[in-house]
Amino acid sequence: MKKPRAHAFTPNPLLKVQLPAGRSRFAMLMLACGFTALMVRAVWLQVWSNEFLKQEGEKRYMRTLELPAARGRITDRNGAILATSLPARAVFANPTATHLDAEQVSALARLLAMPERDLARRLAAESKTFVYLKRQVDAATAEKIAALKLSGVHQLPEYKRHYPDGATIAHVVGFTNVEDVGQEGIELTHQKDLAGQPGTRRVMQDRMGNVVEEVAALREPQDGTDLQLSIDARLQYHAFDAVRDAVAQHRALAGAAVIIDVRTGEVLALANLPTYDPNERGALSGAQLRNRVMTDTFEPGSTFKPFAISAALEAGIVKPSSMINCAGKLTIGSASIGDAHGHGTLSVEEVLQKSSNVGTAKIALQLPAQRMWELYSALGFGQAPDVGFPGAVAGRVRPWKTWKPIEQATMSYGHGISVSLLQLARAYSIFARDGELVTLSFLKTDQPAALQQIIRPETARAVRHMLELAAGPGGTAPKAQIAGFRVAGKTGTAHKQDGGRYVNRYVSSFVGFAPASNPRVVIAVMLDEPSNGAHYGGTVAAPIFARIASDTMRTLQILPDLPLRVQAPAGPGAPASSARAGAAPAPGAQASPARLQGPTKGQA
Amino acid sequence: MTRLDIFVAVLLILGSLALVDSQHKHRRAFIELERAQQAEARLQVEWNQLQLEQSRLAKASLIAEAAERDLKMQGVEPARTLYLSVPLPSKP
Numbered sequence: 001m002k003k004p005r006a007h008a009f010t011p012n013p014l015l016k017v018q019l020p021a022g023r024s025r026f027a028m029l030m031l032a033c034g035f036t037a038l039m040v041r042a043v044w045l046q047v048w049s050n051e052f053l054k055q056e057g058e059k060r061y062m063r064t065l066e067l068p069a070a071r072g073r074i075t076d077r078n079g080a081i082l083a084t085s086l087p088a089r090a091v092f093a094n095p096t097a098t099h100l101d102a103e104q105v106s107a108l109a110r111l112l113a114m115p116e117r118d119l120a121r122r123l124a125a126e127s128k129t130f131v132y133l134k135r136q137v138d139a140a141t142a143e144k145i146a147a148l149k150l151s152g153v154h155q156l157p158e159y160k161r162h163y164p165d166g167a168t169i170a171h172v173v174g175f176t177n178v179e180d181v182g183q184e185g186i187e188l189t190h191q192k193d194l195a196g197q198p199g200t201r202r203v204m205q206d207r208m209g210n211v212v213e214e215v216a217a218l219r220e221p222q223d224g225t226d227l228q229l230s231i232d233a234r235l236q237y238h239a240f241d242a243v244r245d246a247v248a249q250h251r252a253l254a255g256a257a258v259i260i261d262v263r264t265g266e267v268l269a270l271a272n273l274p275t276y277d278p279n280e281r282g283a284l285s286g287a288q289l290r291n292r293v294m295t296d297t298f299e300p301g302s303t304f305k306p307f308a309i310s311a312a313l314e315a316g317i318v319k320p321s322s323m324i325n326c327a328g329k330l331t332i333g334s335a336s337i338g339d340a341h342g343h344g345t346l347s348v349e350e351v352l353q354k355s356s357n358v359g360t361a362k363i364a365l366q367l368p369a370q371r372m373w374e375l376y377s378a379l380g381f382g383q384a385p386d387v388g389f390p391g392a393v394a395g396r397v398r399p400w401k402t403w404k405p406i407e408q409a410t411m412s413y414g415h416g417i418s419v420s421l422l423q424l425a426r427a428y429s430i431f432a433r434d435g436e437l438v439t440l441s442f443l444k445t446d447q448p449a450a451l452q453q454i455i456r457p458e459t460a461r462a463v464r465h466m467l468e469l470a471a472g473p474g475g476t477a478p479k480a481q482i483a484g485f486r487v488a489g490k491t492g493t494a495h496k497q498d499g500g501r502y503v504n505r506y507v508s509s510f511v512g513f514a515p516a517s518n519p520r521v522v523i524a525v526m527l528d529e530p531s532n533g534a535h536y537g538g539t540v541a542a543p544i545f546a547r548i549a550s551d552t553m554r555t556l557q558i559l560p561d562l563p564l565r566v567q568a569p570a571g572p573g574a575p576a577s578s579a580r581a582g583a584a585p586a587p588g589a590q591a592s593p594a595r596l597q598g599p600t601k602g603q604a
Numbered sequence: 605m606t607r608l609d610i611f612v613a614v615l616l617i618l619g620s621l622a623l624v625d626s627q628h629k630h631r632r633a634f635i636e637l638e639r640a641q642q643a644e645a646r647l648q649v650e651w652n653q654l655q656l657e658q659s660r661l662a663k664a665s666l667i668a669e670a671a672e673r674d675l676k677m678q679g680v681e682p683a684r685t686l687y688l689s690v691p692l693p694s695k696p
Contacts, residue, residue, distance in 0.1 A: 070652075081659040087649055164659040211638045212631040237664035484682025553682070560682045 062215065063205050069196025071159060071180050072224030074173055074187075076233040077266075077444045081164055082173050083187065085180065088160035089142035090135045091153065095125045098152030108153070111145050112137065135178045136160040161187075163278040165233060168240045171291040172231055172270050172442070174390075175278040184289065186442065188390045190227055197222035228444040230266030235259055238551035240271040243525070246544045247273050250530035256292040256421055257548060260522045262429045262513065265438035265449030267387075268521065268552075270294075270422075295391040297418035298526065301494030302355045302476075302537070303511045304414030304424075306431060306463050308364040309352055311375045313459045317366045320349045320462050326359040332406040337361050353469040355476045355491065357413045364412030365405060372408065373400035378454050379427040379437060381419050387440045395419040414494060421509070425524035428511050431467060431488070432519035435460035464488055468516045477510060477542035482550040484560035486516035489523075489545060491537030496529070505529050510541035514549045517561040523548050 045053060074083040091112065100108070100123065109116040112134045122131050135158065137145070142155055161176045163169075174185020181195070182188040199221030204213040243255040259269040276288040290296060312318045326343040329336040343356050351359030364372060376382065382397030396418040403411070410416045422440070429438040434457035438449040467488035471480040477491045489512015495502040509526040513519040525544045534540050553560075671677040 073652075080662070081655055084652055084656050086653055086656065162656050164656055165663060168663075168665065206631070210635045212634055214634070234664050237668070241665070241668075484685075551679075554680055559687055 061204050061206075062202055063211075064200055064202055064218070065211075067199035067201060067221040068157065068159075069198045069221040070223050071161070071176070071196055072194040073226045074194070075226065075228050076231050076236070077228060077268075078232065078234075079228070080233045082169060082229065082231070082233070083161055083163050085159040085161050086139075088136045088138055088158055089155040090158050091133045091137050091142065091145060091155050093123055093131050093133050093154070094129050094152045095123055095131055096129055096152075098123055098150070100150055100153075104148065104150055107148060108133075108145065108150065111141055111148075161278075165236070166277045166279060167275040168271070169231065169233070169236050170275050170278045171272040171293070172229070172236075172267075173278065175281060184390065185291075186227065186229065186389075189388050194224040194227060196224040230261075230264075230268060230442055230444050231270070232268045232555070234555050235269040235552055236271065238555065239269040239548050240273075240275075242544050242547045242551070243271045243273050243527075246527060246540070249532065250527060250534065250540055251532045252527040252530045254287070254290075254292055254528040255526065255544075256296075257523065257525045257544065258293045258421055258425050259548065259552060260425050260429065260438070260440065260524075262432040262438055262519055262522055263448060264445055265429075265440050266445060267422075267440055267442055291391065292526070292528070293421045294385075294387075294389055295393055295420070297393055297395045297420050298507045298509075298528075299417065299494045299497070300414040300419050300424055300509065301492035301507065302357075302413055303490045303492035303509050304417065304419075305352055305355065305360045305412065306467060306490055307375060307379065307427065308360055308367070308372060308412035309348060309466070310430075310455050310459050310463045311372050312363045312367055313348075313462060314375075314455050315367060315371055318348050318363055320347065320466065322348050324348060324351055324356075324359045324362055326351065326356045326362070328358070330358045330361055330409070332365075332409055333404075335406050337409060349466050349469060352463075352466040352490070353472075353475045355470065360413045361409035365409055367408075369400040369403045369408050372411070373397065373403070375454070376417075378452075379430065380423055381417070381427065385420075385423060385426065385440060387422070387442055389442060392422070393420055395423055414492060421524050421526050424509075424511055425522050428513060428522045428524070430454050431460055431464045432513040432522050433460070464516065464519075467512070471512060471542075476536075477512075477538040477545075479538060480510060480512055480542040480545050480549075482514070482546050482553070484562050485514050485549070485553055485558075486561050487512055487514040487546070487549055488516040488519075489513065489542075491542060492526075493535060493537045505531075506535040508535055508537040508540040510537050510545040512545050512549070514553060515558060515561040520556065520558055521549075521552055523552065 068087075071085040073081060073085070075081055105120055105123070106116055109119045112119065114134060119133065122133060125131055133153070137155075138160065145153070146155065158178075159180050161180065163173060163175070165173075170185075172185055174182060174187035176182050176187050182191040187194065197219070199217070199219040201217045201219075202215040203211045204215060206212050239257045239259060243257050246252070247255040255271075255273045257269070257271045258267065260266070261268050270291075270293050272290070272292050274288050276284055309318075313320070318324075323345050324347070326339065326346045328342070329338040331337075337357050339357050341354075343350075343354060343359070346354065346356060346359055348359075348363065350356075351363065376397050381395055384392050384394040398407075398417075407416050426438065426440055430436060433451070435453055435455040436451040437454045438451060441449075465488075467490055468486060469475050470491070471477045471487050471489045477489060480487055480489050480491075489510055492507070492509040492511070494507045494509070496505045496507060497503070498505070507526060507528055508530055509524070511522070511524040513522045523545055525541045525548065527540055527544070530540045552558075
């Protein structure tokens, strides 16, 4: 370097200062440390804390949404809705965060339809942070409440169950609690099928709360399955109406009726009184809840006689025409059996027709106890029926080895034994069919019933004929007759027990079937303690049977099996009258159903 | 070499823009789908409500009452019914 550089920097004396080399190295080291720290941090965040951070991020835009599932509906056999769930809201408050003035409280109380004082008390529970104000508020009201924009008052979605047929069918359908869980009836037994499985899904939400992307459907919501019952709502109404009128007319404690289709074993109607409205279950009493057809047993009385007689016919001990001396009283040990009205010598047929206790007991005593017991057991007495219903009772049939002769005698006419109305109705299917016992079902089915041959067809036919006589002019229940159809059935009038003694309070019953020529339904009716003078099954229960049977025949469009006298229609309707007269075989003639029962029979 | 670089860079930018656009469109469409599904659920509820209403109004007790009281109708009795037998159409 011979000469200075062309461009001359201002000579800075500082530049000439030689700094110690250690300083720059120190600075370098510090920077290196800084970078290393950053790198470690970066690795830490991106490798080790990766998961955590990802979750934190997702928390800001990912949501897990609950997908509600509706409870299945219950419909009758024709699809009419018996129970359905609709969205409702639970209104709750956080009392610590609620500051409402008097006006707001009264507006809220009005919407919730509850007393202001009650509401104010709930809102005053300062120590709590969550108080339900009202559950199962319908959607429209809930919207109005939301529009009030009350601080600290919020809503949760839930479902409310509605029962359009209400009290008429309450005992079959049952009801659910506020959590939508079945508590009674079909709602309870089929809880598993009816209950839906709520689903969940992960979604991405934008700032506005819109779902912009579904990340994953974690679980699809499963709506509960719909159930179609065997019940026919129309028949149910007829049965219920008939029982309700009868309970009022005879001032009875309770009443019940059941209709069974003997071809399929389906229960078409099951009416109970007293009843309750499943939509308003504020104050329910045990008496209202009791399903008297299934969960109550009673001593059946004379409705039980056909079983002992069919056992005797089966065993060949008697024939329908065998003569039995039924006069006076039958004394066994210290007890004696008598009839309400004295009889002379009766044939077996007449014993059932006139419902003679003495005659039935005499026939039954010729039977081995085991044989009678076997028939009762085979018919399902003493065993809980397998119908998928909560609380179906077994009734009581003591083992035959403990039977004393007097007990065997009283059991033959339905005392000292207890059964439910449903068991009784089912057992009568052996007479309605040719000796086959049907399996009952509360769900609609197209299959023919599962059958069990209990007695020989000839025996069943013989007893069916006797039952038709019993429901006829010379029998105990001529009031069971209906226009156009042959009916068969048996009355029962049983003393009730109170404290182990029989008292003068009664259970009146009637079990029968129609049309007798080709039975389609078994109808069983019972009234508990009719106390308006009459108490005989023939005067109390038989008319209920007649009314239900007649409505059933009409509703099911069954062809009459009795000759009918064609009437001129009353009142206005002359054109219809002439059309009828023209179409009838001859004016005033008897339309023979034998001729009319053509191929339509299968359709009916 | 440089030209290829620019071409690829432009391609990349275009691709990225297309990706953003399609993502956006997808989300818009998805929101619409969500809304439609919510509407479906709402209509389903309404349908259930109407069915319930129908069941309530078509209750046998209401109909029987209206028929007997308001319309003065009477129950059909077998004695006043003409039963015709029609041969069933034979199924092919």
